[in-house]
Amino acid sequence: MAASDAQKAARAERALLAGAAPDVGAALTQWLARLGHERRLSPKTREAYARDVATFLGLLARHLGRVPDLRALADMHPRDVRAVIAARRAEGIEPRTQMRFLAAARSFGRHMEREGLGKVGALTAVRAPRIPRTLPRPLSPSDARAMADPATRAGEDREPWVLARDAAVIALLYGSGLRISEALGLMRRDMPEPGRGDQIIVHGKGNKTRMVPVLKAVLEAVDAYARACPHELEPASPLFRGVKGGPLSPRIVQQAVERMRGSLGLPDSATPHALRHSFATHLLSRGGDLRSIQELLGHASLSTTQIYAAVDSVALMAAWKAAHPRAR
Numbered sequence: 001m002a003a004s005d006a007q008k009a010a011r012a013e014r015a016l017l018a019g020a021a022p023d024v025g026a027a028l029t030q031w032l033a034r035l036g037h038e039r040r041l042s043p044k045t046r047e048a049y050a051r052d053v054a055t056f057l058g059l060l061a062r063h064l065g066r067v068p069d070l071r072a073l074a075d076m077h078p079r080d081v082r083a084v085i086a087a088r089r090a091e092g093i094e095p096r097t098q099m100r101f102l103a104a105a106r107s108f109g110r111h112m113e114r115e116g117l118g119k120v121g122a123l124t125a126v127r128a129p130r131i132p133r134t135l136p137r138p139l140s141p142s143d144a145r146a147m148a149d150p151a152t153r154a155g156e157d158r159e160p161w162v163l164a165r166d167a168a169v170i171a172l173l174y175g176s177g178l179r180i181s182e183a184l185g186l187m188r189r190d191m192p193e194p195g196r197g198d199q200i201i202v203h204g205k206g207n208k209t210r211m212v213p214v215l216k217a218v219l220e221a222v223d224a225y226a227r228a229c230p231h232e233l234e235p236a237s238p239l240f241r242g243v244k245g246g247p248l249s250p251r252i253v254q255q256a257v258e259r260m261r262g263s264l265g266l267p268d269s270a271t272p273h274a275l276r277h278s279f280a281t282h283l284l285s286r287g288g289d290l291r292s293i294q295e296l297l298g299h300a301s302l303s304t305t306q307i308y309a310a311v312d313s314v315a316l317m318a319a320w321k322a323a324h325p326r327a328r
Helices: 005-018 022-037 043-064 070-074 078-090 095-114 121-125 141-147 160-176 180-184 216-228 250-264 272-285 290-297 307-323
Strands: 199-203 209-213
Touching (some): 005 043, 022 070, 043 078, 070 095, 141 272, 160 180, 160 216, 160 250, 160 272, 209 290, 272 290
8 A cells, every 4th residue: 555645754754863963853853843733734745845854964964074963054154055956966856856955955944043053044045056947838628628538538448437537537637727636635525516516625735725616527527436436435535546445646647647648649748737737728818817817726826827828928929820921
């Protein structure tokens, strides 16, 4: 059985504490508790933070020639941080991962300063790696509809209820713009039956909740799955189940999408998250305003949503170049 996010986070936190100096370990324990209780970060995010700080401390220990204590962290020079970043870059880590790695270390540094354990100024003196700006790659409306159509999976040699389940998840990703973690985090009670409501409460990043409308076709797809599912779906239990009855793993959904890519001839960019991109881009192209799309997606900042305006502009220019007689 796959480990839960909480179990993975606990393992990552134990590994972090095992390799730290005693005073740093005590500070890390406080910091991890703050992440969980005050900032309400999910176990998956805490796991990532713990792994990144463990990697930072390990590379710093290799650079300094000893396991750093709180005094060594406070006495760090920017060149020490640059040496750690260079070592991380030498491992072939991409800039976005490097930025997250540095952000986790800075979070712990802020905790040290807040608790009077020392000011780690070197972490803020070093600039984060630049991340090349890349635009989301949404699917075309016809491809997105094909992925969300149960008939697409009719030829697959799997149990009918499993095909219905995958169709329901994919319909939610495209029809409501959910993250895969949000769709798989739904309880049975969260999803209204057809004709008895058209909205759901979604628990997003940082345990933030939002109201999301659900299309009739999506409700029907979920209802078809629920009726076919051989496992008892109690109101307070996960809506989507694996073959053995446990919560459905995101990897299973990713594999289902990979199979569809082959059958539909779609590019590698056709992923579960691309369906969320497609939801936002298609809404915008049909006249949806950015502020409403921000609310639907659960973005904390409008600047995050504005990237879809750039995608829409790129698509508009491509259409103009293809169709205008003076564009060639």
